[in-house]
Amino acid sequence: MSDLEARIRHWFEHIGEMTPEHVEARRDVELVITKLDDGQLRVAEIDENNDVLVHEWVKQAILLLFRLRGMETTQAGPFEFHDKLDLKTDFARRGVRVVPGASARRGSYLSPGVIMMPSYVNIGAWVGPGSMVDTWATVGSCAQIGANVHLAGGVGIGGVLEPANAVPVVIEDGAFIGSRCMVVEGARVGRGSVLGAGTILSPSIPVIDAETGDEVSRGYLPDYCVAVSAQRRREYPGGEFFLPCVLIIKRMDEKERHSKVALNSLLRDHGVAT
Ligand SMILES: CC(C)(COP(=O)(O)OP(=O)(O)OC[C@H]1O[C@@H](n2cnc3c(N)ncnc32)[C@H](O)[C@@H]1OP(=O)(O)O)[C@@H](O)C(=O)NCCC(=O)NCCS
The missing domain is CATH 1.10.166.10 (Tetrahydrodipicolinate-N-succinyltransferase, N-terminal domain)
Incomplete structure (x- = not known):
């Protein structure tokens, strides 16, 4: 120590x-x-x-x-803020592109090649090289985002501060998180996996393999899977209800990239923010 x-x-x-x-x-x-x-x-x-x-x-x-x-009051043009923590600075030296409207707190780490569209990265978060934090995406405190990850518009990556030993959300290298997904409470998305738009992944949500019908985990989407939000039937004394689950509809091999995700990367490589 x-x-x-x-x-x-x-x-x-x-x-x-x-x-x-x-x-x-x-x-x-x-x-x-x-x-x-x-x-x-x-x-x-x-x-x-x-x-x-x-x-x-x-x-x-x-x-x-x-x-x-x-608490301190700060000002940027006509905007006033009242907070305890500083914002991150020095983006040119860090090789990070920050579009107006984006902010990251000091104490988060943005690797070279990160692009922040108008979005937010909280303290303790780590974002790997080449990753895109798209418009209105939020990266919560201590979340760990790998290299070449795409967090699409409006994605909510949950923050976990307390208790101190709680596991943060982890998105591994090359993953693609579709628009408006919520990944919270220490959930994890494996390398190269794709989470379809509007999916909620938390440690309470079963991840089910569409091929076998088996529950493979709760809150963990394994590597190189394509998964979407689905529903599972549940009987309660009050009747039959449909609770959400995450359904793996495809497994890719390591070298494969999902065609829709590859298209997004291509657009980015040519300077078109998606
Ligand atoms: C998950 C995704 C990659 C799947 O694409 P795909 O492999 O081409 O699969 P398909 O579109 O053929 O869909 C397969 C099945 O899943 C369903 N599905 C697809 N996306 C879904 C989603 N987000 N939620 C729920 N079901 C979905 C389809 O309806 C289809 O059902 P069917 O077999 O009965 O027709 C894609 O739908 C997606 O969500 N991409 C992310 C989009 C996004 O957020 N882009 C950000 C920039 S705009």
Whole structure:
């Protein structure tokens, strides 16, 4: 355990006593946020067993930050804001394209080649190289978005801050998340998978294979699958109801890219934002 981690864990044990006047704790926490902002630290990553490993102490630092910062009023042209946290800056150096109306909080990491259409990325989130955060998409706190991912318009990637050991949403490399999907509460989309427009994926939602009818998981769409929102029949004392599920309608091999997704990438490569 590094000294910095030990100190953050110590401050977190005393989180109830933290105020903006606590200079020492604030110095440590701000250092963690700077490292998150530059991509030197991550809240979570996939380990060698393909499990999501959460660096709990990094999340503790984010939780402490809210105690250690006071409210401040800032202004951008006619717009006024009143908040505790700073916005991310220095996009040209980072090689990130940010369309007016987009904002990311300091302490999120945007890799080179990321495009932010008017969208939002919260603190602790990590977005991999070449990924597109399309119009009105939101990337919640601590969510982990891989390389060359497309989050289509209006996608809601849920944020998870508390408890500190809670697993964040993970979208793996090359995934395509269709318009207005909601991926929340530590749900995970595997490499190269496609989630059809308007699908909700959470750890409560069964993922069912259309070929076999089997439930393959809850809240985890495996690698290289194409899945859409569907319904499953449920009997309750009050009658028959249809609850949502995620239905895998296709499995692709590793090299394959879904034709509709490939079209989107092609348009982007030629500078047409989709
Ligand atoms: C999931 C998706 C990739 C599937 O495309 P596809 O492989 O060509 O599959 P099809 O369109 O043939 O659909 C297969 C079946 O799933 C159904 N389906 C397709 N998309 C669906 C969705 N989003 N929700 C529910 N059902 C869907 C179709 O009705 C079809 O049913 P059928 O077999 O009874 O006709 C595509 O429908 C999709 O949602 N793309 C994302 C679009 C998007 O968000 N773009 C963002 C930029 S505009």
